[in-house]
Structure formats: structure tokens, C-alpha cells
Amino acid sequence: MRKQVTQNLGFGLLFLCITTALFFLGTIIYFITVRGVRILSWDFLTEVPKEAMTAGGVAPAIMGTFYLTVGSIIIALPLGVACAIYLTEYSPRSFVVNIIRMSINNLAGVPSVVFGLFGLAVFVKLFGFGVSVFSGCCTLGILVLPQIISAAQEALLAVPQSYREASLALGATHWQTIRSTVLPTALPGIMTGAILSIGRVAGETAPILFTAATFYMRGFPKSIFSEVMALPYHIYALMTEGTHPEQQTQIAYGCALILLFLVLSISAAAIILRQRQRKGYE
Amino acid sequence: MKNKMMFAVLAAFLSTGLIAGVYGFSAKNLTVKGSTTVLPIAQSCAEAFMNKHPDINISVQGGGSGVGIASLIDGTCDIADASRLIKDKEMQKAKSKGIDPYENAVAIDGIAVVVHPSNPVDKLTKDQIKDIYTGEISNWKDLGGDNKKIAVVSRDSASGTFEVFGELALDKERVRPDALLQASNQAVAQTVSRTKGAIGYLGLSYLSPRIKAVAVNGVEPTKSNVVDGSYMLARNLFMYTDGAPQGLVKKFIDFVLSEDGQKLAEKAGYIPVN
Amino acid sequence: MDRLKEKIYKWIFTLLAFASLFFLVGITLTLFIEGLPAFQEVGFFDFILGQDWYPTYSPPDYGILPLILGTLWVTIGAVLICVPIGVGSALFINEIAGKRLKSILKPIIEILAGIPSIVYGFFGMVIVAPFIQKLLNLPVGLTAFTGSLMLGIMATPTVCSISEDALSCVPRSFREASLAVGATRWQTLTKVTFPAAASGISTSIILGMSRAVGETMTVLMVTGGAAVIPHTFFQAVRPMTSTIAAEMGEAVMGSTHYHALFGIGLILFFITFIFNIIAELISRRFRLKLGLGR
Numbered sequence: 001m002r003k004q005v006t007q008n009l010g011f012g013l014l015f016l017c018i019t020t021a022l023f024f025l026g027t028i029i030y031f032i033t034v035r036g037v038r039i040l041s042w043d044f045l046t047e048v049p050k051e052a053m054t055a056g057g058v059a060p061a062i063m064g065t066f067y068l069t070v071g072s073i074i075i076a077l078p079l080g081v082a083c084a085i086y087l088t089e090y091s092p093r094s095f096v097v098n099i100i101r102m103s104i105n106n107l108a109g110v111p112s113v114v115f116g117l118f119g120l121a122v123f124v125k126l127f128g129f130g131v132s133v134f135s136g137c138c139t140l141g142i143l144v145l146p147q148i149i150s151a152a153q154e155a156l157l158a159v160p161q162s163y164r165e166a167s168l169a170l171g172a173t174h175w176q177t178i179r180s181t182v183l184p185t186a187l188p189g190i191m192t193g194a195i196l197s198i199g200r201v202a203g204e205t206a207p208i209l210f211t212a213a214t215f216y217m218r219g220f221p222k223s224i225f226s227e228v229m230a231l232p233y234h235i236y237a238l239m240t241e242g243t244h245p246e247q248q249t250q251i252a253y254g255c256a257l258i259l260l261f262l263v264l265s266i267s268a269a270a271i272i273l274r275q276r277q278r279k280g281y282e
Numbered sequence: 283m284k285n286k287m288m289f290a291v292l293a294a295f296l297s298t299g300l301i302a303g304v305y306g307f308s309a310k311n312l313t314v315k316g317s318t319t320v321l322p323i324a325q326s327c328a329e330a331f332m333n334k335h336p337d338i339n340i341s342v343q344g345g346g347s348g349v350g351i352a353s354l355i356d357g358t359c360d361i362a363d364a365s366r367l368i369k370d371k372e373m374q375k376a377k378s379k380g381i382d383p384y385e386n387a388v389a390i391d392g393i394a395v396v397v398h399p400s401n402p403v404d405k406l407t408k409d410q411i412k413d414i415y416t417g418e419i420s421n422w423k424d425l426g427g428d429n430k431k432i433a434v435v436s437r438d439s440a441s442g443t444f445e446v447f448g449e450l451a452l453d454k455e456r457v458r459p460d461a462l463l464q465a466s467n468q469a470v471a472q473t474v475s476r477t478k479g480a481i482g483y484l485g486l487s488y489l490s491p492r493i494k495a496v497a498v499n500g501v502e503p504t505k506s507n508v509v510d511g512s513y514m515l516a517r518n519l520f521m522y523t524d525g526a527p528q529g530l531v532k533k534f535i536d537f538v539l540s541e542d543g544q545k546l547a548e549k550a551g552y553i554p555v556n
Numbered sequence: 557m558d559r560l561k562e563k564i565y566k567w568i569f570t571l572l573a574f575a576s577l578f579f580l581v582g583i584t585l586t587l588f589i590e591g592l593p594a595f596q597e598v599g600f601f602d603f604i605l606g607q608d609w610y611p612t613y614s615p616p617d618y619g620i621l622p623l624i625l626g627t628l629w630v631t632i633g634a635v636l637i638c639v640p641i642g643v644g645s646a647l648f649i650n651e652i653a654g655k656r657l658k659s660i661l662k663p664i665i666e667i668l669a670g671i672p673s674i675v676y677g678f679f680g681m682v683i684v685a686p687f688i689q690k691l692l693n694l695p696v697g698l699t700a701f702t703g704s705l706m707l708g709i710m711a712t713p714t715v716c717s718i719s720e721d722a723l724s725c726v727p728r729s730f731r732e733a734s735l736a737v738g739a740t741r742w743q744t745l746t747k748v749t750f751p752a753a754a755s756g757i758s759t760s761i762i763l764g765m766s767r768a769v770g771e772t773m774t775v776l777m778v779t780g781g782a783a784v785i786p787h788t789f790f791q792a793v794r795p796m797t798s799t800i801a802a803e804m805g806e807a808v809m810g811s812t813h814y815h816a817l818f819g820i821g822l823i824l825f826f827i828t829f830i831f832n833i834i835a836e837l838i839s840r841r842f843r844l845k846l847g848l849g850r
Contacts (some may be wrong), residue, residue, distance in 0.1 A: 003740045003742070006738050006742055007742035007743075010745070010746070011648075014644050014648040014651075015652070016644075017640065017641050017642075017648060018648045018649070019642065019647045019662070021641050021665075021716065022664075024712070025709065025712075028671070028676070028679050028709075031679065031683055032679065034676075039499055050329065051326075051329070052322065052325060052326040052329065052546075056641070079572055079575050082569050082573065082575075083569075083571050083572055083573045083575060083576065085571065086570055086573035089569075099577060100574065100576060100577055103576045104576045105832055105836055106833070107583075109766050109828050109832040109835075110583060110770070110825060110828060111770025111771070111772065111797060111824050112673075112772055112799055112827055113770070113772040113800050113824070114587070114770070114824060115583075116800075116801075117586070117587065117590075117800065117804075117821045118583045120804070121586045121818070122582065122586055130356075131353075131358065145576060146576065149660065156577065170673060172560055173561075173562050174566075177563045185719040188716075191742060199670045200670065202672070202677070203670070205673065205674045205772070205773045206673075206801055208807075209661060209804070210345075212767065214341050214342065215325065215342050215344045216325045216328065216329070216330050217340070217680075218329075219339060222339070227313070227343060232672055233673075235674050236678075236773065236776075236777070237344065239678060239682075240466070240777070241318045243321075243551055245466070245468050252678060252764055253682075256674075256675050256679075259672060259674070261676055263670055263672055264667055264670065264671070267667050268663075271663045271666050279597065318805075346805030346807075347806065348805065348806050348807050348808045349805045349811070350805075365648075369808065371808065371811070372808060375810075438780075438781040438802075445612060454613055454614060456608075456610055456613060459782070459783070459784040460784060461782070462695055462696050462792065463781050464696065465698070469696075473696060477695055517770075554823035
């Protein structure tokens, strides 16, 4: 009897935990959606900022976020996949592999603002790329590298060993096996991982603070060496450097909603895809 | 099948990016970078300027006076916004790189000291303000007011307003560490209007009936007093260029200093230089 | 010919595999090169233990103790919020929720883990801070508590998700054995499943802490930014990350202030580095304990 009461109490407590978590997160999404929707319109998505950033739209910021995201994935994806291929297909279980694994894990834990400092010192200053799309993409690319590696690794490990053996038995070389058997099978999984990291990159602010972001420009960057506006930075700039809080808070709500929608829908798509794939392998 | 779709989606993404990248390629470019205090002026002027000259592209960046001047020296921006004069160290560095920073004063920033409207104190000397902010005086009764603890409100140390106030009113002495630090002029106004014993400081344009501005050294904080130089809590805002402005840079600086430009500066909360 | 090609490919992959290590070393080197001058110019102990952070005054003070303590307070607060809620949620998902509910909740939590930090910062600034100010009748709503709250909520999905992974690694046989000897589900959970997964769960807590320590935008927007040694939770603080983000723009390139900010970055880097190593060691032991290999 007592046991039953304790169990019910305990389960109740756990239920409370998850409802609290979902409640808080739900509140955030609710407020941002309800207040952000008011300002959202076609013009808001396609216009440039007007009248001292109190009217108009945020098109350059949306486009800038798009550039930064795509650019950083283009940089990180080949590198990440290559690293994952080495770790799963070539790696002798050894000291070297341990070191690489360790460095991936640690790189994943480095605070985002530290990536910003690194980008500032190396890409902006040392290499002289300046505050630019390119510097931002490089910084963000390094930031998502660990995530892409582990996603690619998971996808490669899920490829049944028998595929490899069959290919090798037919006389294919190691590389041929990887290229024409392993990679194509793992590709959907790798792409899912890449999509998932898009969500992460799109929302990052601290790394682009000193490396890519600009407060105001009209239109889109003319080359990869010019600076860009970006959604997350735009929210920050409006809230801290704006001089017309009434209108600018509204615009910031709109940006937050767009960003939230983008990030959540991208990661939702990726996570659902991944679940299907995992089931497929089982 | 699935793979092909993935590639198609990716290809579509990339091509939109490329098309958008080529778009607007022929425009002339100008980068303005620096102090967040000058940012609103630079932004609204850039906007109006681009409306007049659609072929020109101006990018306006914050970052702070230090970043602006450093970028001017590095040659990564054309105009550096600054809420302070260039420092000797920066000047030396510029000279060694063959850059000749040229200062253009574009507006004046006035700072008002404000208290709650119910507070009987309506004038303070500079030394009294300094004593309040450094913690020497902590009760209004020492200043001829009610027996009430003073709640000191300040801007956070990253802001230009904080820097100027520290220089002009506090002789660079330190604000007592327990001061409430607010991130914007608006927030200072709000806190002071809600807290009876509060004292704060903010840009002149943020004055409202909900807060009371005090006279400093007997001079009221009005625009005319700032312009004629009798009100002491004011400073110039600058746009630094490499040498006297030329070409496109000159065109833009001229616009900022024109009647239209100065009107925009006033709208952004500052006082015109002319 | 083919053999040569094979060798070349292998070498290319080996080389690229070192990218992470290369970047990690690059980051460390950069921080050392740019940050060490601060330790030299200010003095190691004056830098770490100095109680005043007045970088823009003359003479300046570069004591980062208030910043370290700011980070510490906010992190402790965040951990107090995210650990019970996150681990509790994980236990709920793993132990109580049915298969169907689990297959909905798990992805939802994972998706929520992706909400960008700027959104939390923005939300904290416009909704939570005014609310807390009114509720507790404070002069300002931007306090260490607000920061802890936002960070705690933010880290909850991460903690929950990793804890759940650890729980689902516990072999089914453990639970079945416990239930078979007549233990209730609650007893099984507290006496068998939870202890078996404990080190995996502690990994999640450490990673959650590491995230809270390194988080920038949220704390920058909601903690108020006063560089003082905090005495209560309802006071503005200035964590290390937000100091870097807020002041990098004002620092004169190559000045002591500039180096000091890199110095703070270096310390941050080491704190998270140590957290990660600990997490790694614990999770390795955890896997050995459950006989999972690798």
C-alpha cells in the first residue's frame, strides 16, 4: 500500500517535471508567435529596413542568414564527412583515433563566443578577410564541424557490414567500396545531419558578432568579402542599439518569429527524417 | 530517388544564392563603422542618402569607437564613427600605416541628469553629482532634499553615454559598483520615473514629464545652452575619414552636415552642430 | 596503380580527419597568443582575483573576479533549474510514457533543444525581466536570477535528451530482474535503473553546465551587466561571456583591454575544456560498466 502511494507520488513528480519543461518552452513559443504574427506580412519579408529601422522589412537579414548558413555547411560538410569516413572506414583502433575523437568532443564544447574570438583573430585579422560573409562562414563552419562529423559517423556506422564485404568480394578496392557502396547508402543520413546543423548555425549570434554581422545595409552583399545583416544579430542590435523601442521591439518580435519558425521547422524535418531512417535500418 | 531529391533541393538552394549574389553587383560601396552612439545618425543618413542615390550602397556597422578607428586604420571601412576623440596610440598606429585620420564633427550629444518628479532637489553642482556617483553622498538630505537613500542609476559601462558622463561629470572617477546599470536611455528613464529616490542620466532627447531634469552648475539642460557651450555635460560626435573627405565619402559627409542630414540627427536624439 | 590510388585516398582522409584537432589547437594557440599578454601586463593573480573590472578608466583595473563569480552564480542557478526538470523529464519519457507518447515527446524535446539562444535572450528581456521586476518589486528586472532562469530553461531539453539516451542504454534485463523479484516500478526506477544510468546522467549535467557557462547572447541580454561581486540572486551581474561580447567592440586593438578579453576567453575555454574531459571520462566508465564497449 505504502509502496503504491510512493510510486504514485514519484510518478506525479516526474509528470510535473515534464509539464513544467513543456510549459516554459511552450510559453516562449506562444509569446513570440502571437506578438510576432502581428507585424508579419509579405512586405516585412521582402522589404529593406526603412525610416531609421522603424519600418519596412528585414529581407537583407533573412538573406544574410541564408548565406551564412549555406556557406558554413559548404565548408563543414566535406571536411566532416571526410573525417567521419576516416574514423569509421579506415581507422585503426589506436591512440591517434582516440586523440581525434577527444578533439571532436572538445571542439563541440567550446563556447560560441570563443569561436567568435578565434574568427576575429584569425579570419578577420590574420588572414585579412575582414568582417565578411566569408569570415562568418569559416567561423560557423568550424562551430558545426563536430556535429556534422558525429551525424556522418552515425550514418556510416549504420551501413551494414555485409555491404562492404560484398563489394570487396567482387574485387572492388577499399576506396571504390566506400565511394560506390558505403557513401550512397549513408547519404540520406549524412544529409539529415547536415540539415540539423543548419538549424544550429542559423540561430548562432555570438560567433558572427565580430566576424560577419552589420547593423544596416540595403540589398544583399555584393561578394563573399562584404559584411551582411543576419536575423539573430538584427534582433540583438534592435534591442540594444535601437533608439525607437516601440517600433523596433515589434520588428524584433517579427525577426524572432521568423528565426524560430526557420530553426524549428528545419530541425523538426531533420529529426523526423532521422527517426524514419533509424527505423529503416533496424 | 530520395538522394536525387536531396540534391535537387540543395542545387535549388545554391542557385538562388548565386543569383542573389550577382544581383546588385554594379553598385558603388561605402562602409561606415564604429560607435553605437553615432550609429542612429549614420543609419538614418545612409538610408536617406541611398534613397537619393539608388546606385550607391552603404553598409552601416556598430561595434564601438575602437573598432571603427581600428577599421579605418586597417582600411576596412571608409568612415569611422566615434563618440570620442582619437587616442594618441591610435594616431601613431594610423600614421605608421600611412593613414591620416581627419575628424568631422557631425552632431552634439547632450546628457541630462534626472531625478523623480517628486524630488524637491532641482539643481546640483558638478561636484555634488560626482559625489553621488562615486558614493561619497548617499542620502538626499545632504543635498537639501528629503531624508531618503539615493538610488544611483547609470548606463552600463559598454555604452558611449557612460563613457562621456564619466569623463565630463566624474573626472574619470569610478561609479560606485552597486549602481543599477541600465542598457538603454529608455530603461534609465523608466527606472527613474518609478523609483522615488533615484538619480540617473540620459540623452537630452529622452527627457519627458515623467522625470525631472536638474540644472547642472546652475545651467538648465536645454538645446540652446548646449549649443552655446554653457551646459557642460555635452560632447561632439565624430565621423573620421582618411584625410579630408573626397569623392563619395565627401558626398556622404556633406549630406550628413546638410540641413536634411542634421534634421535626421536631431530626430535620432542629438543636437545639430550648426 | 590502384594500390597507389588507395594509399593517396587513405592519406587524404587521414589528413582531413585531423581538422578538428587542428582547429582545437588553433583556437588554443590564438587564445594564448592574444590572451597571455593580459596575464603578463596585469599580473596573473591581479587578473584572476582582482575585484574591480574598470577597463575603460585610467588607470584601468582588470580584475575579473566579479565576472567569474557572475558566471558562477548564473550557472549554479541554471543548474538548479535544469537538472531536476531535465532529468525528471527524461525519467518520465523513459519509464512512464508509453511507446506512443515517448515517440512524440522525445523528438519534441530534441526539436526544442534547437531554439536559438538569441530567442531566449530576447524573450527574457521583453517578457520575463519586466514580469520579475513587477512580481518581486525590484528596481530592475535584469538580474542574475533572470539569467539563471532563462539559461535553465534553455539547457533543460539538452539535459533531458542526453539523460534519456543514458537511460535507454540500461539493458532491459536489469529492469526485468528487479521487477521479477517483486519490486514496484518506482523501486525499480530509483534503485536499479537510475543508479545504473547515474554516470550517464551526470555526463548530461556536466554538459548542461558547460553549455550554461559558455552561453553568451542570453546572459548578455538579461543579466544587467554590472561588474560587481554578487551578494544576492536579485542583482545585476556581468558573466564572462557577455563581457567579451559587449566590450570587444570598444577595445582598442592590441591594448591591454583587448588582450584581457582574450584572456577571459582563454579561461572560459579551459573551464569548458575541463568539463568536457570530465564528461568524457565519466561516460567512458559508464559504457564499460554496462558492457557496451566503445
